[in-house]
Amino acid sequence: MPRSHICPSCLTELARIRAVPDRHYRLPIVICPKCKLACVRTKHPDQVFWREIRQLLRSVRLLTITILITLLAGGTLAGMSVAMEPVFTDNRGNFLEPSSIDLDDTYFLLAAICFVLLGSGAVRVAYAHQRLWTAWLILMIPSTVFVSFDWLVGWGMNHIKKMMNISPNLEIPSTPEMLGRSKMFLLLTIVASIGMILGVFLNRMIQTCSRKRVSKIRRKIKKRQVKQY
Amino acid sequence: MNAKNDTHDQPPPVHGKAAEHIESIRADRACIQCGFNLFGQAVIKEEHYQLAIARCPECGTVAALQSYPTMSHWVNRFRALIAGAWVVVLLFAFVIQILIVGTFTDSLTRTISDPLAKEIGKAYCTWAEENGTTTSITGWATTPEVYYQWVSIPSDWADEHLDEIVAEFGGLWNNFDRSNILFVIPAWIVAFLTGVFWSIVLLGGSPKRAAIVPIAASVLIIVLAYVNFSPPMFFAHQASEIAKDLYISVLNPIAMLIQLPVILLGVFLGRKIARFVIQLTLPPRSRVPFSIFWTHDGLELPKPKFK
Numbered sequence: 001m002p003r004s005h006i007c008p009s010c011l012t013e014l015a016r017i018r019a020v021p022d023r024h025y026r027l028p029i030v031i032c033p034k035c036k037l038a039c040v041r042t043k044h045p046d047q048v049f050w051r052e053i054r055q056l057l058r059s060v061r062l063l064t065i066t067i068l069i070t071l072l073a074g075g076t077l078a079g080m081s082v083a084m085e086p087v088f089t090d091n092r093g094n095f096l097e098p099s100s101i102d103l104d105d106t107y108f109l110l111a112a113i114c115f116v117l118l119g120s121g122a123v124r125v126a127y128a129h130q131r132l133w134t135a136w137l138i139l140m141i142p143s144t145v146f147v148s149f150d151w152l153v154g155w156g157m158n159h160i161k162k163m164m165n166i167s168p169n170l171e172i173p174s175t176p177e178m179l180g181r182s183k184m185f186l187l188l189t190i191v192a193s194i195g196m197i198l199g200v201f202l203n204r205m206i207q208t209c210s211r212k213r214v215s216k217i218r219r220k221i222k223k224r225q226v227k228q229y
Numbered sequence: 230m231n232a233k234n235d236t237h238d239q240p241p242p243v244h245g246k247a248a249e250h251i252e253s254i255r256a257d258r259a260c261i262q263c264g265f266n267l268f269g270q271a272v273i274k275e276e277h278y279q280l281a282i283a284r285c286p287e288c289g290t291v292a293a294l295q296s297y298p299t300m301s302h303w304v305n306r307f308r309a310l311i312a313g314a315w316v317v318v319l320l321f322a323f324v325i326q327i328l329i330v331g332t333f334t335d336s337l338t339r340t341i342s343d344p345l346a347k348e349i350g351k352a353y354c355t356w357a358e359e360n361g362t363t364t365s366i367t368g369w370a371t372t373p374e375v376y377y378q379w380v381s382i383p384s385d386w387a388d389e390h391l392d393e394i395v396a397e398f399g400g401l402w403n404n405f406d407r408s409n410i411l412f413v414i415p416a417w418i419v420a421f422l423t424g425v426f427w428s429i430v431l432l433g434g435s436p437k438r439a440a441i442v443p444i445a446a447s448v449l450i451i452v453l454a455y456v457n458f459s460p461p462m463f464f465a466h467q468a469s470e471i472a473k474d475l476y477i478s479v480l481n482p483i484a485m486l487i488q489l490p491v492i493l494l495g496v497f498l499g500r501k502i503a504r505f506v507i508q509l510t511l512p513p514r515s516r517v518p519f520s521i522f523w524t525h526d527g528l529e530l531p532k533p534k535f536k
Binding site for chain 1: 252253254255256257258267268272273274281294308506507509510511512513515516517518519533
């Protein structure tokens with residue numbers, strides 16, 4: 001049930017009448033149906049408090065989602081370079097000849113490209129307020145950190161293996177393998193850049209839809225104002 | 230208008246012409262005195278100032294209808310509840326910090342003391358073999374050297390032979406594995422993140438004040454380690470525990486002193502990092518609820534850049 005709002009002139013209950021922003025000052029005005037007095041609907045400070053809390057939660061949610069998207073896209077880029085390394089590079093870390101790649105692996109390549117395109121496109125949409133170059137850099141930072149982390153973990157595992165004498169069969173990636181991963185990472189970076197450019201178009205599409213929705217809402221409000229006055 | 234005074238000192242007359250009005254409250258409005266919902270109560274104009282009023286049927290308090298409709302008492306209760314929950318969360322975070330940083334320090338001490346622990350365990354196993362006593366690891370299928378630190382050692386044996394073993398080992402500081410110092414790197418990362426966390430959640434105070442909490446946690450970790458490092462040895466202890474107790478009194482404060490500057494760095498850079506992340510991640514409109522990160526430090530909220 002709405003909160004009570006009494007007309008100060010004729011004491012009529014105005015709570016059920018919708019407050020429409022007036023055309024001059026944008027104040028939420030209610031016209032009393034009995035005495036035609038214009039009353040401003042003010043909000044209780046407690047209501048403002050809860051509204052602020054809701055806004056804060058919305059921003060926190062947006063922040064979390066944006067960071068998650070960045071980490072996921074960065075992780076996909078780094079993870080795909082790790083996954084594709086044994087398929088497309090040899091033991092020395094060099095790229096294989098196209099003829100020597102198994103045909104079944106091309107599907108894997110296509111899937112990897114799709115994932116990277118999707119991830120980088122999502123990053124561009126999430127960072128729509130940033131320049132293209134900045135968004136690209138934002139994607140590159142976590143993925144580079146992940147690739148470096150791969151090295152660090154390898155080194156750490158090696159150290160722990162030596163020190164604690166545990167898991168003697170644990171496979172630690174060799175230097176040529178790491179080199180192969182880095183090469184695949186560079187290759188996928190180009191794919192990510194294409195994904196970023198595709199993200200720009202996706203962004204424009206979203207903005208156009210959003211504008212249409214906003215203009216629809218504006219038309220609705222104008223209609224109400226015309227009815228009220 | 231003091232509604233309470235009106236109720237008890239000079240109740241406004243609600244009879245005569247004013248009582249003829251038939252308007253009533255058709256929405257929610259809680260009584261400012263008892264919180265009773267005034268829905269359905271008659272609205273009248275009092276005769277002194279012609280103000281719109283309604284009376285609470287429960288306590289008789291006058292509600293001035295031109296003021297904000299008071300929400301129920303639960304709003305204030307919720308506020309107190311949220312504040313209380315926030316304090317509990319902060320206390321919980323304080324305990325978690327002590328556990329995380331304390332565990333890092335403890336594991337560092339343990340790994341550094343491992344060679345001495347193995348030496349103590351080996352010495353006891355040799356002694357036990359010579360004297361025909363069973364040890365906790367004689368039952369195991371294999372007894373490789375790496376497990377010597379887990380052997381249980383009777384306290385009277387430890388009291389008798391410990392100094393001798395340490396002297397044979399070459400003292401506490403001559404033979405410890407220096408490569409274990411690299412464990413400080415993950416400890417630094419955790420310490421920095423801890424500092425950033427306190428800098429952000431303790432926005433009410435300056436970074437200097439916010440630094441008091443992690444410093445207090447560090448002092449508490451040192452104190453707890455001192456309290457814990459020498460429990461009375463009534464029956465038996467593992468060799469690793471005995472070796473750790475010899476090192477911890479020196480290593481724990483050193484480890485904390487190494488971590489403390491990084492925690493403080495995190496505290497002083499935390500808000501700057503938060504501002505940078507917010508500015509980078511959120512569009513200008515969504516940054517407004519986080520404006521406290523700027524306004525509290527006397528800065529202006531960054532203006533949007535037009536592309």
